[in-house]
Amino acid sequence: MDASALNFIDLTAGNIAFLLFVGFVGGLVSGFIGSGGAFVLTPAMMSMGVPGIVAVASNICHKFPKALVAAIKRHKYGHVDLKVGLILGLSAELGMLYGASVQQGIKTRLGDAGSNLYVSAAFVVVLAIVGTWLMVDALNLYRRGATDQEEQVTRLARWVQNVQWLGPRFYSHGAKAHIPWLVTLPIGFATGMLAATIAVGGFVGVPAMHYVLGLPSMMASATELVIAFVMGLGGTIKFGWGGYVDLRLAMVILAGSLFGIQLGAIGTTYVKPFMVKVVMAAIMMLVLVSRAFIIPVYLSELGWIEHIADSTAALLKQVSFWVMVAALVVGAVIVLGSLVSGMRAHAREKAA
Secondary structure, rough: OOOOHHOOOOOOOOHHHHHHHHHHHHHHHHHHHHHOOHHHHHHHHHHOOOOHHHHHHHHHHHHHHHHHHHHHHHHHHHOOHHHHHHHHHHHHHHHHHHHHHHHHHHHHHHHHHHHHHHHHHHHHHHHHHHHHHHHHHHHHHHOOOOOHHHHHOOOHHHHHHOOOOOOOOEEEEEOOOEEEHHHHHHHHHHHHHHHHHHHHOOHHHHHHHHHHHOOOHHHHHHHHHHHHHHHHHHHHHHHHHHHOHHHHHHHHHHHHHHHHHHHHHOOOOOHHHHHHHHHHHHHHHHHHHHHHHHHHHHHHHHHHOOOOOHHHHHHHHHHHHHHHHHHHHHHHHHHHHHHHHHHHHHHHHHHH
16 A cells, blocks of 8 residues: 555545535536536545545545446436446456556656646546537537437447447447447447546547447436446455545545435436536536646646746635536536426426
């Protein structure tokens, strides 16, 4: 065990209250979009002063039981392709173990500042790409109107399902087609690698299952929860063995998220597909800004740029924290608002 990894924050009453709120919002997001909510939880913990690798490891620890609860809930609605989830989960486990080793290597060589920079930079890059793409896609879906045609299988997915030289196949009831095993390996590995870096692999897994394998978007988001459970279990053991998992953080966040998951999962049955993407994109952009403000502080701590004055560093940390709080509030308002409006619309349609 690396003793330097045990740089855990004090859990004051204020910190516990904030973590419960963070967990609740993360649960809402997780149940609503099937991403695990880690793109909210990891930066939120880092905003409190939790080292990047500890935030990632503790998030992964709390994530796999939460993902199991959400997966069971979504399975009752018929949203989960269990076979695809388990197959991708196995290759994602390999990516998780490799990515965890990379994380631990950076922590050993560069300390907390290096770990924080690695995780934050990864968030900024990934969220910029995924958030922009999601917002553009959501706007296009809204302009065209939400119809069943939006869920048609992509040309790439049809090619993957029909090409014969990719080797052995298995049948997916979600895609209603046979999928080559060979295609699932890089998708799963990339999902696990990203999850070990920022504690969320849904940015790879969900779009890949939809656009490459041919699963409907709603089913892809639910099936990702199965993958999150499988790779999260192995990731917890890997990070825990090195002493990077703060069980206190994991349990407090889990307590807050279990309730949020139920509401988020119910909300998916009432909203249109474009709204799910709007929620993800809006939260991602705020989280991106939060992490971007803090990056100069980490660079200064590593001596890679000119030293930043303590007062300036403190200001950047405060701005980063409050932008993160705004992201949490916006996420909660959008998900709960979508749930309430969707339930009202459903009630009106049923009455009519």
